[in-house]
Amino acid sequence: MKNYLLLLYDHVDTLQEMSxxxxxxxxxxxxxxxxxxxxxxxLRGGDGLEExxxxxxxxxxxxxxxxxxxxxxxxxxxxxxxxxxxxxxxxLAKECPCHLWGGTTEVRPIMDYAPPA
Amino acid sequence: MPHxxxxxxxxxxxxxxxxFRETYGEVFxxxxxxxxxxxxxxxxxxxxxxxxxxxxxWPTKGLPQKPQAWLLTVAQHKLLNHLKRSNLHQAAxxxxxxxxxxxxxxxxxxxxxxxxxxxxxxxxxxxxxxxIIFALKHxxxxxxxxxxxxxxxxxxxxxxxxxxxxxxxxTLSPDFMELDIQASPDRLQNVLRILYLLFNEGYDTTxxxxxxxxxICLEAVRLTxxxxxxxxxxxxxxxxxxxxxxxxxSRFETRLDDQxxxxxxxxxxxSQWDKPLISxxxxxxxxxxxxxxxxxxxxxxxxxxxxxxxTYAQTDWCAIKRLYDLLLQQNNSFIIALxxxxxxxxxxxxxxxxxxxxDLKESAAHYxxxxxxxxxxxxxxxxxxxxxxxxxxxxxxxxxxxxxEIIQQKQEQVPTSQPEA
Numbered sequence: 001m002k003n004y005l006l007l008l009y010d011h012v013d014t015l016q017e018m019s020x021x022x023x024x025x026x027x028x029x030x031x032x033x034x035x036x037x038x039x040x041x042x043l044r045g046g047d048g049l050e051e052x053x054x055x056x057x058x059x060x061x062x063x064x065x066x067x068x069x070x071x072x073x074x075x076x077x078x079x080x081x082x083x084x085x086x087x088x089x090x091x092l093a094k095e096c097p098c099h100l101w102g103g104t105t106e107v108r109p110i111m112d113y114a115p116p117a
Numbered sequence: 118m119p120h121x122x123x124x125x126x127x128x129x130x131x132x133x134x135x136x137f138r139e140t141y142g143e144v145f146x147x148x149x150x151x152x153x154x155x156x157x158x159x160x161x162x163x164x165x166x167x168x169x170x171x172x173x174x175w176p177t178k179g180l181p182q183k184p185q186a187w188l189l190t191v192a193q194h195k196l197l198n199h200l201k202r203s204n205l206h207q208a209a210x211x212x213x214x215x216x217x218x219x220x221x222x223x224x225x226x227x228x229x230x231x232x233x234x235x236x237x238x239x240x241x242x243x244x245x246x247x248x249i250i251f252a253l254k255h256x257x258x259x260x261x262x263x264x265x266x267x268x269x270x271x272x273x274x275x276x277x278x279x280x281x282x283x284x285x286x287x288t289l290s291p292d293f294m295e296l297d298i299q300a301s302p303d304r305l306q307n308v309l310r311i312l313y314l315l316f317n318e319g320y321d322t323t324x325x326x327x328x329x330x331x332x333i334c335l336e337a338v339r340l341t342x343x344x345x346x347x348x349x350x351x352x353x354x355x356x357x358x359x360x361x362x363x364x365x366x367s368r369f370e371t372r373l374d375d376q377x378x379x380x381x382x383x384x385x386x387x388s389q390w391d392k393p394l395i396s397x398x399x400x401x402x403x404x405x406x407x408x409x410x411x412x413x414x415x416x417x418x419x420x421x422x423x424x425x426x427x428t429y430a431q432t433d434w435c436a437i438k439r440l441y442d443l444l445l446q447q448n449n450s451f452i453i454a455l456x457x458x459x460x461x462x463x464x465x466x467x468x469x470x471x472x473x474x475x476d477l478k479e480s481a482a483h484y485x486x487x488x489x490x491x492x493x494x495x496x497x498x499x500x501x502x503x504x505x506x507x508x509x510x511x512x513x514x515x516x517x518x519x520x521x522e523i524i525q526q527k528q529e530q531v532p533t534s535q536p537e538a
Contacts, residue, residue: 015169019260023168024137027175034176048173051166077173 001082003110004089010076011102029097046079140185141258144192146230150294154286163196232343236298239307248311250275251282257336266326267333268318309358312341316362338362356401357413363398364420367391379523383429395424415444434463451481459490467498485514501531
């Protein structure tokens with residue numbers, strides 16, 4: 001099994017327009033999806049991220065404060081998954097309910113190089 | 118493993134079907150009352166952010182033990198952050214935080230806040246439509262698009278109405294939410310009327326989304342219940358309105374066919390009427406016999422007589438006719454007169470019904486249902502030419518395709534022409 005980081009980008013404008021009923025359906029679908037990941041043994045961890053924070057950029061470590069809610073797409077959370085292959089994680093990510101509402105997911109294999117024997 | 122065990126994913130995750138919608142109404146009224154209408158936009162943003170937080174936290178951390186309390190705490194936290202960020206309200210936020218260090222969701226307070234908001238928003242200076250839209254949004258937790266569908270207005274119109282109401286409430290003295298509702302009989306009449314109209318908004322059959330319509334009816338019932346618990350003992354008309362709503366609700370499913378077309382009372386499958394709901398209707402009616410007749414009582418009695426009748430023909434039409442007479446004494450509206458004429462036709466004969474309807478011509482001629490009712494009676498008394506002419510007029514008076522289809526069906530049932538000798 002290999003490890004993967006799954007990043008969730010939320011389409012903030014769409015989420016702000018959603019009614020409570022629609023939000024509930026989304027939360028519900030999302031909980032069912034993570035439940036499935038857990039049952040299949042893929043889920044190793046994950047968290048939601050606050051909209052606040054800071055960018056620290058460049059040589060001078062220039063700090064820009066959040067919140068980032070003004071940006072169109074924002075990382076809302078991450079999952080740490082384990083799977084046989086990138087293809088497998090892609091298939092799981094396609095089912096992430098955030099896609100129903102215009103969100104984006106990004107899968108990144110976590111580097112794992114065995115030391116030379 | 119961060120995820121908690123869940124017995125079965127086929128089971129609904131939330132104990133309450135409309136948890137978020139209900140929470141919206143509760144938390145909005147609570148925060149609106151605590152922080153005042155000046156901060157309405159921040160309150161709305163804070164609620165939306167709380168739902169977003171749930172989306173990010175609950176899937177990985179599991180459903181909190183008390184989801185509603187969780188949402189309130191997060192919304193309040195977000196609101197205080199909003200207020201702190203805007204220098205304008207910093208003082209207010211700090212003062213509030215000092216005065217109220219610990220805030221929890223307490224059921225009594227959310228119910229009281231919702232009632233206070235209901236009375237506040239049924240303000241005579243707002244149009245009835247604006248009151249209904251405000252109540253749907255901020256007490257019912259419906260979204261703008263859902264409301265637009267429910268009240269058959271454009272999204273833009275709903276937005277504008279909400280904006281006008283928000284600004285209007287901001288011009289009032291901040292204690293407008295603290296109206297003594299026991300001592301405001303005039304405002305109570307407004308509230309009852311809005312709850313009555315809100316229910317009708319959902320009960321109206323001429324538009325598509327039946328699930329949404331049912332939710333609107335249930336929201337009206339929920340708010341009427343809140344009112345009933347508070348003052349149903351002193352103000353019997355609250356119980357009467359509730360009885361009326363339950364009788365109507367018992368027929369909700371049968372008033373449409375499989376294709377979503379309107380089914381009139383005479384052709385509804387009475388075995389499908391919801392008996393437990395009818396019993397609730399009787400419950401609120403029987404225990405509350407009024408000294409003074411009010412329109413909700415009379416309408417509930419009429420609805421109750423329909424609910425008790427085994428068939429359309431066996432309905433006690435003469436009793437219904439007398440109830441309509443009493444209603445007419447209170448409110449001489451042509452719609453009541455129209456219904457009264459139908460009851461007369463069933464009790465005293467079609468000819469009497471036609472005569473009454475002809476007397477109404479001046480006040481009701483613009484109303485498509487008037488011509489349908491008259492057409493139906495002409496049809497029954499074998500006057501096909503008159504019946505056709507009435508249906509033709511009704512067709513011209515409505516632009517709704519659903520209504521036109523009903524009228525066309527009626528037209529087709531009238532024999533085309535007298536056989537020529």
